[in-house]
Amino acid sequence: xxxxxxxxxxxxxxxxxxxxxxxxxxxxxxxxxxxxxxxxxxxxxxxxxxxxxxxxxxxxxxxxxxxxxxxxxxxxxxxxxxxxxxxxxxxxxxxxxxxxxxxxxxxxxxxxxxxxxxxxxxxxxxxxxxxxxxxxxxxxxxxxxxxxxxxxxxxxxxxxxxxxxxxxxxxxxxxxxxxxxxxxxxxxxxxxxxxxxxxxxxxxxxxxxxxxxxxxxxxxxxxxxxxxxxxxxxxxxxxxxxxxxxxxxxxxxxxxxxxxxxxxxxxxxxxxxxxxxxxxxxxxxxxxxxxxxxxxxxxxxxxxxxxxxxx
Amino acid sequence: xxxxxxxxxxxxxxxxxxxxxxxxxxxxxxxxxxxxxxxxxxxxxxxxxxxxxxxxxxxxxxxxxxxxxxxxxxxxxxxxxxxxxxxxxxxxxxxxxxxxxxxxxxxxxxxxxxxxxxxxxxxxxxxxxxxxxxxxxxxxxxxxxxxxxxxxxxxxxxxxxxxxxxxxxxxxxxxxxxxxxxxxxxxxxxxxxxxxxxxxxxxxxxxxxxxxxxxxxxxxxxxxxxxxxxxxxxxxxxxxxxxxxxxxxxxxxxxxxxxxxxxxxxxxxxxxxxxxxxxxxxxxxxxxxxxxxxxxx
Ligand code: HEM
Numbered sequence: 001x002x003x004x005x006x007x008x009x010x011x012x013x014x015x016x017x018x019x020x021x022x023x024x025x026x027x028x029x030x031x032x033x034x035x036x037x038x039x040x041x042x043x044x045x046x047x048x049x050x051x052x053x054x055x056x057x058x059x060x061x062x063x064x065x066x067x068x069x070x071x072x073x074x075x076x077x078x079x080x081x082x083x084x085x086x087x088x089x090x091x092x093x094x095x096x097x098x099x100x101x102x103x104x105x106x107x108x109x110x111x112x113x114x115x116x117x118x119x120x121x122x123x124x125x126x127x128x129x130x131x132x133x134x135x136x137x138x139x140x141x142x143x144x145x146x147x148x149x150x151x152x153x154x155x156x157x158x159x160x161x162x163x164x165x166x167x168x169x170x171x172x173x174x175x176x177x178x179x180x181x182x183x184x185x186x187x188x189x190x191x192x193x194x195x196x197x198x199x200x201x202x203x204x205x206x207x208x209x210x211x212x213x214x215x216x217x218x219x220x221x222x223x224x225x226x227x228x229x230x231x232x233x234x235x236x237x238x239x240x241x242x243x244x245x246x247x248x249x250x251x252x253x254x255x256x257x258x259x260x261x262x263x264x265x266x267x268x269x270x271x272x273x274x275x276x277x278x279x280x281x282x283x284x285x286x287x288x289x290x291x292x293x294x295x296x297x298x299x300x301x302x303x304x305x306x307x308x309x310x311x
Numbered sequence: 312x313x314x315x316x317x318x319x320x321x322x323x324x325x326x327x328x329x330x331x332x333x334x335x336x337x338x339x340x341x342x343x344x345x346x347x348x349x350x351x352x353x354x355x356x357x358x359x360x361x362x363x364x365x366x367x368x369x370x371x372x373x374x375x376x377x378x379x380x381x382x383x384x385x386x387x388x389x390x391x392x393x394x395x396x397x398x399x400x401x402x403x404x405x406x407x408x409x410x411x412x413x414x415x416x417x418x419x420x421x422x423x424x425x426x427x428x429x430x431x432x433x434x435x436x437x438x439x440x441x442x443x444x445x446x447x448x449x450x451x452x453x454x455x456x457x458x459x460x461x462x463x464x465x466x467x468x469x470x471x472x473x474x475x476x477x478x479x480x481x482x483x484x485x486x487x488x489x490x491x492x493x494x495x496x497x498x499x500x501x502x503x504x505x506x507x508x509x510x511x512x513x514x515x516x517x518x519x520x521x522x523x524x525x526x527x528x529x530x531x532x533x534x535x536x537x538x539x540x541x542x543x544x545x546x547x548x549x550x551x552x553x554x555x556x557x558x559x560x561x562x563x564x565x566x567x568x569x570x571x572x573x574x575x576x577x578x579x580x581x582x583x584x585x586x587x588x589x590x591x592x593x594x595x596x597x598x599x600x601x602x603x604x605x606x607x608x
Binding site: 014017031033042043053058061067068069072077080081085091092093100103104105106108109116117118121129133134135140150161163166170308309 | 371374378393396397398402403434438452453457459467471474475477479487504507508510511515521526535556557604
């Protein structure tokens with residue numbers, strides 16, 4: 001256990017925000033879901049008791065009949081905003097006084113940094129480079145992430161859970177989002193920051209970053225396993241494999257999506273276009289874990305090799 | 312005693328003069344007293360009224376007008392859902408993100424006074440800033456950490472909006488505007504990374520922009536790029552860097568995007584974002600909960 005190495009990584013000034021992220025993201029997930037569960041309990045009560053549903057004001061926030069539903073922005077909101085600004089300023093000041101922004105040697109194109117890392121918020125993309133070629137990891141997937149995020153409101157046809165925390169009413173949406181955001185994005189950032197060392201090799205926390213370490217990995221392409229030679233054969237085989245992946249993944253997503261009675265109702269509300277777009281985005285998202293699995297378990301580099309691109 | 316007697320006639324003369332002066336001054340004195348009296352009620356002065364436009368007293372109407380007649384505060388409605396004021400619903404994350412943007416603009420402008428976007432002096436400017444400029448180090452640190460913090464808060468804001476289902480009707484469009492803001496925030500930070508012209512920024516930007524050369528069709532190493540006639544000297548990466556390597560043109564481009572281009576675009580989208588928060592009916596909640604059996608089909 002190389003504690004010094006661990007400390008060097010954690011205390012690198014530019015890594016401190018990620019140390020913060022490691023605590024902040026779980027905290028706010030807990031904070032949001034806790035309110036969601038509290039609301040779910042009230043929802044269960046209201047559903048069980050139609051009389052109560054008629055009269056209850058349907059929030060977990062305290063309420064008395066005499067109270068105004070609205071408050072004046074001045075002073076009730078503005079004082080909160082002022083307080084928030086004050087707290088943020090103090091945090092930023094203390095952080096800036098105690099920790100200096102990094103400044104390395106002057107830029108030198110002939111002296112390669114190892115590891116050369118993108119800024120931490122793009123490490124998710126850099127980590128994807130392990131599993132995909134740059135045109136996928138750096139261009140196609142980021143574009144799909146952005147387009148996919150923008151499409152969320154137009155694909156989620158579940159009218160419940162607008163304007164309050166809930167888990168029960170939006171299980172599928174929330175689990176998918178958290179899987180993507182935490183499992184595939186934040187986790188990749190954390191791996192890229194704390195785990196990846198020289199040569200972008202995997203170093204467990206506490207393992208010394210050995211610049212001379214070599215890993216002999218023989219990654220094969222899928223068609224080599226099957227024994228197909230010749231460009232045409234490989235291209236067609238790859239296309240079929242990828243087609244098969246999308247068919248299977250699409251089927252799994254469909255099974256999951258229509259698992260519950262409630263979700264089948266949501267599904268019924270979707271147009272074909274909405275559903276196909278959702279399918280396309282979700283199955284593409286699942287490409288990443290699928291490729292990670294193939295690489296780590298079966299040491300497979302590409303499943304589809306063509307003269308122009310490889311996947 | 313003798314002196315006293317002698318000076319007496321003069322004294323009366325002086326007294327007469329004094330009286331005259333005093334009478335002459337009296338109108339001014341009265342005016343001064345009036346002015347002083349008026350100062351006790353500054354809100355009655357023309358200056359005050361002209362600036363604040365409406366008179367303030369402890370009435371609900373006046374409180375509302377205080378918000379509505381102020382150009383900065385009128386982003387807010389006059390009244391707001393009583394439960395939305397607490398921290399636990401919005402976590403204040405959108406507001407904090409905006410506040411950080413303001414802090415970054417202020418510290419950024421100050422940094423610009425000391426920085427030349429040129430390969431020869433950029434790095435030295437940072438050293439100068441850190442070691443000679445009063446509070447230069449603090450300024451740089453605040454700008455750096457503020458940028459990191461803003462990325463974290465923007466992510467958390469997005470998560471909050473998702474968990475509260477606030478992107479649902481009628482706020483779909485504002486969510487999409489938000490996604491653009493998310494991308495812009497990360498691009499702002501990224502373009503700033505190169506500016507110190509040190510190894511960290513240089514290699515980060517090299518790694519980042521190398522991906523651009525793999526763009527399908529538009530990059531010289533991407534799928535179908537060569538078929539489209541792309542080379543290292545005319546593809547998207549070249550356009551981003553103003554050259555085929557990260558060099559002085561790249562520094563200048565990063566600087567202009569970072570200090571002028573992206574901030575203007577971001578500010579524009581923020582205006583739309585805030586406008587839409589208001590036009591979509593204000594903050595989404597905490598709203599009364601809807602039950603499954605009330606769903607319409
Ligand atoms: C520079 C970045 C951003 C700034 C300054 C910003 C600012 C704000 C502010 C001040 C609010 C008011 C409520 C609150 O504080 O939560 C708000 C609401 C909202 N934001 Fe953002 N935002 C940003 C990015 C985003 C992103 C990335 C998304 C989503 C992907 C988003 C989606 C929304 C939506 C849908 C609302 C309405 C929420 C509701 O009514 O509850 N915004 N934003």
